[in-house]
Amino acid sequence: MTNTEPQQQSGGPRHPLLAALPDARPLAGMPSETLNKMGVEIRDVLCNLLATRTAHFASNLGVVELCLALHAEFDFQNDRLIWDTGHQIYPHKLVTGRYSQFESIRTRGGLMGYPNPAESPYDLFMTGHAGSSVSTAVGLRSGDILTGHPDRRTVAVIGDGAFPSGIVFEALNNAGASKEDLTVVLNDNKMSICHRTGAVASYLDRLRNNPFYTGLKHEVVRLLDHVPMFGDPAERLLAQMKEGVKAGLLGGMLFEELDIRYIGPIDGHNIALLRKYMNLCKEIEGPVLLHVVTEKGHGYKPAAEDPVFFHTPPAFEDRGGTPVTRGSDGCPPYTTHARDAIGEAMKRDDRVTVITAAMCQGNKLEPVREQFPERFFDVGICESHAVAFAAGQCKTGMRPIVDIYSTFLQRSYDQIFQEVVLQDLPVVFMMDRAGLTGPDGPTHHGVYDIGYMRLFPNLVLMAPGYAAELPMMLDACLAHDHPTGIRYPKASALEATHTPAPIEMGKAEWIREGDDGTIVAYGAMLEQAIEAAEKLEGELSVGVVNARFVKPIDHEMVEKSMADGRFVVTLEEGTIVGGFGSAFLESAADQRLDTRQIHRLALPDVFVEHGDRSDLLADSSLSAEGIANVCRNAASNVSVG
Numbered sequence: 001m002t003n004t005e006p007q008q009q010s011g012g013p014r015h016p017l018l019a020a021l022p023d024a025r026p027l028a029g030m031p032s033e034t035l036n037k038m039g040v041e042i043r044d045v046l047c048n049l050l051a052t053r054t055a056h057f058a059s060n061l062g063v064v065e066l067c068l069a070l071h072a073e074f075d076f077q078n079d080r081l082i083w084d085t086g087h088q089i090y091p092h093k094l095v096t097g098r099y100s101q102f103e104s105i106r107t108r109g110g111l112m113g114y115p116n117p118a119e120s121p122y123d124l125f126m127t128g129h130a131g132s133s134v135s136t137a138v139g140l141r142s143g144d145i146l147t148g149h150p151d152r153r154t155v156a157v158i159g160d161g162a163f164p165s166g167i168v169f170e171a172l173n174n175a176g177a178s179k180e181d182l183t184v185v186l187n188d189n190k191m192s193i194c195h196r197t198g199a200v201a202s203y204l205d206r207l208r209n210n211p212f213y214t215g216l217k218h219e220v221v222r223l224l225d226h227v228p229m230f231g232d233p234a235e236r237l238l239a240q241m242k243e244g245v246k247a248g249l250l251g252g253m254l255f256e257e258l259d260i261r262y263i264g265p266i267d268g269h270n271i272a273l274l275r276k277y278m279n280l281c282k283e284i285e286g287p288v289l290l291h292v293v294t295e296k297g298h299g300y301k302p303a304a305e306d307p308v309f310f311h312t313p314p315a316f317e318d319r320g321g322t323p324v325t326r327g328s329d330g331c332p333p334y335t336t337h338a339r340d341a342i343g344e345a346m347k348r349d350d351r352v353t354v355i356t357a358a359m360c361q362g363n364k365l366e367p368v369r370e371q372f373p374e375r376f377f378d379v380g381i382c383e384s385h386a387v388a389f390a391a392g393q394c395k396t397g398m399r400p401i402v403d404i405y406s407t408f409l410q411r412s413y414d415q416i417f418q419e420v421v422l423q424d425l426p427v428v429f430m431m432d433r434a435g436l437t438g439p440d441g442p443t444h445h446g447v448y449d450i451g452y453m454r455l456f457p458n459l460v461l462m463a464p465g466y467a468a469e470l471p472m473m474l475d476a477c478l479a480h481d482h483p484t485g486i487r488y489p490k491a492s493a494l495e496a497t498h499t500p501a502p503i504e505m506g507k508a509e510w511i512r513e514g515d516d517g518t519i520v521a522y523g524a525m526l527e528q529a530i531e532a533a534e535k536l537e538g539e540l541s542v543g544v545v546n547a548r549f550v551k552p553i554d555h556e557m558v559e560k561s562m563a564d565g566r567f568v569v570t571l572e573e574g575t576i577v578g579g580f581g582s583a584f585l586e587s588a589a590d591q592r593l594d595t596r597q598i599h600r601l602a603l604p605d606v607f608v609e610h611g612d613r614s615d616l617l618a619d620s621s622l623s624a625e626g627i628a629n630v631c632r633n634a635a636s637n638v639s640v641g
């Protein structure tokens with residue numbers, strides 16, 4: 001499947017070099033040719049993995065040589081290594097003693113798809129959000145000095161997509177001033193998930209054209225050396241230009257001016273060269289930025305040609321060099337409905353804009369980008385900026401939609417507070433992936449937004465229970481002159497058969513009435529609620545409410561659902577702490593209702609692991625069967641006097 005197939009030894013293991021590695025230490029003694037052979041094995045493992053499941057692919061293919069060179073030149077049992085974001089961690093896992101468990105990656109109970117300190121001392125932080133690597137590396141260096149370990153070296157590897165995050169510049173600001181030893185490896189593959197955007201991207205493009213990389217440096221410096229240093233003013237001007245040009249040849253002036261030595265760009269697929277420059281970095285005192293050029297998807301041609309699709313492709317089978325994916329089944333996901341609703345709103349009203357923080361592909365916004373290029377904004381992995389930018393647009397009378405995954409929106413909490421809700425600006429937050437994200441796990445589950453958003457005054461928060469509601473909700477948000485938010489999970493959207501009640505701010509929708517109890521679902525859990533009520537027919541008469549709003553919550557609905565001592569089961573795909581169930585309890589308590597009738601079903605107050613979404617939901621009784629059982633218990637246990 002790889003361009004360079006590993007040689008199967010008769011009767012031997014398929015990946016003899018990887019299989020023989022207890023940890024990364026033996027790499028130090030290996031010649032670069034052996035490491036190249038190990039690289040072939042790693043790519044073979046990666047390609048085979050993708051035949052079985054969706055996983056991060058192109059980014060991992062691109063860092064194989066970089067990973068091997070790093071582990072050959074440093075000892076990360078003692079030294080410190082942080083992979084920014086962590087989605088490109090697979091080669092690192094394969095060489096740090098986890099080859100034999102690798103088959104389990106991204107499955108329940110198996111290896112995580114991100115760094116995980118519980119798995120290995122080689123993984124220092126559990127991460128999945130981009131941008132923090134340089135900061136944690138600067139902190140590690142500082143702590144190692146304070147605790148008497150100045151011998152330890154510190155390396156952060158950060159991609160060009162993550163690099164423009166504001167926090168990276170905060171860290172470089174600190175690193176340059178501290179003058180402590182630190183190596184930042186900038187892995188420049190010209191890609192974020194989509195094509196990278198912004199001025200830093202253009203700067204990196206210019207650095208790539210640097211003669212140092214293109215091989216012309218020696219030649220140009222030789223020519224410049226023939227420019228006379230003394231003589232008439234014209235010659236002196238030339239001499240000054242010579243120094244300027246030389247500085248330009250070295251490139252990286254942006255970093256040099258911050259007291260960070262810039263080296264590169266160098267070929268990130270040449271292990272021997274990488275090792276040479278890593279050694280140079282070790283020699284240099286103070287912070288160094290090593291600019292490494294790689295190809296995302298390197299070693300598997302289709303991935304190199306289409307790194308956007310192959311960032312996290314669905315499982316595919318390689319048929320003679322052509323990847324063949326299985327067709328998807330089921331109803332379209334909420335994300336598709338959200339995208340269509342955004343497109344329609346932009347068609348109708350030219351004040352509407354959409355802002356993504358580097359997730360155009362994940363949010364399926366490509367057609368919107370094509371149709372409305374002047375009102376589509378990809379600001380890069382800069383969520384805080386995205387929100388403040390939206391606030392600025394809003395002030396001018398525009399109607400921005402901020403389309404960000406729930407978990408990544410956490411990065412912009414203060415901008416939501418200060419720039420948007422405190423100003424009461426009508427920004428619309430579309431919180432995609434609000435719920436369990438399956439194999440990505442705890443770094444990516446969007447399970448906190450209900451709690452963290454509902455604290456703010458002015459903000460109206462809602463969640464659709466079925467597909468047709470999403471465009472109705474977006475229209476309601478855009479017609480509302482205050483901040484609003486809509487949350488929806490990574491799941492296919494229920495195609496409800498009833499005629500939806502019109503959206504009225506703060507009003508729930510009754511789906512069916514019941515004499516014994518009521519299930520009140522916030523968002524996509526409505527599907528399981530309806531199924532549970534149907535299962536219980538003949539046993540219990542259970543009503544179903546589509547709550548629609550967590551803020552303002554429908555107090556009348558709360559009162560009515562509990563009337564005559566009926567039990568209530570609240571449902572949400574979010575943490576039990578401070579979520580919809582809590583809002584329901586608060587409303588019931590404020591109305592002096594008997595809160596013993598209320599049972600909250602939500603995700604537990606722990607970090608939920610990675611795994612299949614429906615399995616993880618079932619663990620918390622958030623399956624139709626689980627909900628039905630809770631209703632049965634509630635009916636038999638709750639006695640209201």
Ligand SMILES: Cc1ncc(C[n+]2csc(CCOP(=O)(O)OP(=O)(O)O)c2C)c(N)n1
Nearest residue numbers: 059128129130159160161162191192193358
């Ligand atoms: C804060 C945050 N926002 C968005 C993402 C989603 N995301 C994961 S990887 C990625 C692209 C990263 O690009 P780069 O750092 O260049 O790594 P590459 O995949 O190119 O190797 C994005 C946008 C994230 N993980 N964290």
Ligand SMILES: CC(=O)[C@@H](O)[C@H](O)COP(=O)(O)O
Nearest residue numbers: 085087128312362437440490
């Ligand atoms: C590493 C990262 O943050 C993204 O690649 C993320 O895994 C994408 O998630 P989706 O596949 O749900 O878009």
Ligand SMILES: [Mg+2]
Nearest residue numbers: 159160161191
């Ligand atoms: Mg990149």
